[in-house]
Amino acid sequence: QVQLVESGGGLVQAGGSLKLSCEASKRPFSTYVIAWFRQAPGKEREFVAALAWSGASTRYADSVKGRFTISRDNAKNTAVYLQMNSLKPEDTAVYYCAADISGTMLPVPQYYDYWGQGTQVTVSS
Numbered sequence: 001q002v003q004l005v006e007s008g009g010g011l012v013q014a015g016g017s018l019k020l021s022c023e024a025s026k027r028p029f030s031t032y033v034i035a036w037f038r039q040a041p042g043k044e045r046e047f048v049a050a051l052a053w054s055g056a057s058t059r060y061a062d063s064v065k066g067r068f069t070i071s072r073d074n075a076k077n078t079a080v081y082l083q084m085n086s087l088k089p090e091d092t093a094v095y096y097c098a099a100d101i102s103g104t105m106l107p108v109p110q111y112y113d114y115w116g117q118g119t120q121v122t123v124s125s
Helices: none
Strands: 005-006 011-014 018-024 033-039 045-052 058-059 069-074 079-084 094-101 119-124
Touching: 011 079, 018 033, 018 119, 033 069, 033 079, 045 079, 058 069, 058 094
Parallel strands: 011 119
Antiparallel strands: 005 018, 018 079, 033 045, 033 094, 045 058, 069 079, 094 119
């Protein structure tokens, strides 16, 4: 069992930046994939980015490539970050951190076993 806690959300103007954090209750096993999803009101939860805990492999949704960066804290060994730059109003959503214990890195929520409670990101125009 792994608990995930997100933080770092808030209100920012278009073009601005935010850095989200996902803190795990224990160090993820090497097979884990940690991902960020987001859900806007009235829309389905969508994949944003994922990182394989064992190495440098990452994956991004086309809508955030070149603007968002997912990374892990090698010193803490329990944190994953999402650096979001050049934010747009369409990035407004609740952002969730999730863990996939089998390491498939598929961009589908059903493959993820553990979820955080979410953090709100609002981008004003």
